[in-house]
Amino acid sequence: MNTEDLITKLSADVPKVRRHAVGWRLAIGLLLGALVASAAVVSMLGIRPDLHVAMRGFAFWIKWTYTISLSAVALAVTAQLARPDSGSVRWVWLLAVPVTLLAGAGVIELVRTPPAKWLAMWLGHSWMVCPWIVLGLAMPIFIGLLWSFRRLAPTRLRAAGAAAGLSAGAFAATVYCVHCPEVSAIFVLTWYSLGILLAASLGALLGPRLLRW
Amino acid sequence: MKANEDELRQLMISGLDGNAADHAALLRHLVPLLRGFYRRRANGSEDDIEDLVQETLIAVHTRRASYDRDRLFTAWLFAVARYKMIDHFRRNRRLQPIEGLEEILIVEGFEDASGARLDVDDLLETLPVKQARMIRATRIEGMSVAEAATADGIGESDVKISVHRGLKTLMARFQGGGR
Numbered sequence: 001m002n003t004e005d006l007i008t009k010l011s012a013d014v015p016k017v018r019r020h021a022v023g024w025r026l027a028i029g030l031l032l033g034a035l036v037a038s039a040a041v042v043s044m045l046g047i048r049p050d051l052h053v054a055m056r057g058f059a060f061w062i063k064w065t066y067t068i069s070l071s072a073v074a075l076a077v078t079a080q081l082a083r084p085d086s087g088s089v090r091w092v093w094l095l096a097v098p099v100t101l102l103a104g105a106g107v108i109e110l111v112r113t114p115p116a117k118w119l120a121m122w123l124g125h126s127w128m129v130c131p132w133i134v135l136g137l138a139m140p141i142f143i144g145l146l147w148s149f150r151r152l153a154p155t156r157l158r159a160a161g162a163a164a165g166l167s168a169g170a171f172a173a174t175v176y177c178v179h180c181p182e183v184s185a186i187f188v189l190t191w192y193s194l195g196i197l198l199a200a201s202l203g204a205l206l207g208p209r210l211l212r213w
Numbered sequence: 214m215k216a217n218e219d220e221l222r223q224l225m226i227s228g229l230d231g232n233a234a235d236h237a238a239l240l241r242h243l244v245p246l247l248r249g250f251y252r253r254r255a256n257g258s259e260d261d262i263e264d265l266v267q268e269t270l271i272a273v274h275t276r277r278a279s280y281d282r283d284r285l286f287t288a289w290l291f292a293v294a295r296y297k298m299i300d301h302f303r304r305n306r307r308l309q310p311i312e313g314l315e316e317i318l319i320v321e322g323f324e325d326a327s328g329a330r331l332d333v334d335d336l337l338e339t340l341p342v343k344q345a346r347m348i349r350a351t352r353i354e355g356m357s358v359a360e361a362a363t364a365d366g367i368g369e370s371d372v373k374i375s376v377h378r379g380l381k382t383l384m385a386r387f388q389g390g391g392r
């Protein structure tokens with residue numbers, strides 16, 4: 001095709017783009033995916049029956065603070081990597097803050113618990129399924145983010161894939177909290193984080209293929 | 214039809230606000246810019262260059278949401294162009310990258326982004342005279358290494374080493390605290 005014809009064709013369709021379009025698009029993809037993940041939790045796993053009681057408790061909020069803050073940082077990093085001219089990626093180190101705080105809570109918890117109960121506390125009732133459920137719930141969110149990326153322009157595809165996977169995993173963990181009855185900080189630190197890491201690794205693996213444009 | 218950063222950015226922002234005529238004008242301004250960009254960086258037939266230009270125009274159009282109005286437009290544009298070129302190399306190895314591509318990209322990308330030769334002059338002044346002269350000759354005025362060596366009456370390896378050291382110093386400064 002002639003370049004001039006191409007330009008004419010492209011200029012036939014010039015929709016408005018709002019300010020902060022990158023953030024909006026990522027937020028929409030994330031929320032659409034999260035909606036599907038929430039529906040899956042409600043229909044297949046069920047909301048924990050004592051949720052309204054748990055929401056008044058400390059353990060539940062530790063979990064949510066951890067997963068929500070991870071999601072926020074991961075999403076900020078994803079937004080940076082969604083631009084071609086992102087340069088150096090800032091704020092990745094902030095991921096260490098919630099992890100460190102939760103580890104601190106875990107240490108306090110261990111000190112207060114007799115060593116005989118440590119293993120039971122660490123493994124909880126669901127350590128074998130928890131990471132896999134988080135990974136599974138991350139899938140629809142990751143797909144939502146892939147949709148977001150269709151109009152965005154990442155140039156470091158592996159890093160962008162990893163960041164999207166991390167966001168999806170952390171948000172999936174946030175959704176999973178409404179089902180999961182585990183209360184211990186070291187449980188969350190290990191098994192939730194493992195699920196989130198699995199999602200990030202999968203994103204890094206698939207990024208170069210799925211995010212090409 | 215040489216357009217500068219401010220004009221291009223105005224057109225881009227107007228296009229983002231939904232003005233189709235300005236969007237078309239922007240794309241037309243980009244054609245010669247992109248042709249120059251790719252010709253300097255790839256040894257390929259004119260058809261290959263034109264393919265790349267068209268792919269980049271399509272990308273500028275479909276990925277325009279990724280441009281942040283508060284940032285430099287040319288930096289965004291050349292980041293898109295660079296990505297398209299690397300993608301093109303990977304897909305069909307018809308285009309051959311020019312030797313030392315990375316260095317050229319980093320130095321010229323910076324030049325394009327800041328859109329100011331004055332800055333380049335200032336930066337080159339901070340280097341030893343010979344390094345600055347060799348960078349200017351081979352990277353800005355477009356002489357080959359052999360030509361620069363003859364012009365200055367020194368060896369070719371001397372030219373290469375001067376350019377390399379000079380660029381390295383500049384890059385270190387730029388990637389370090391200079392931002």
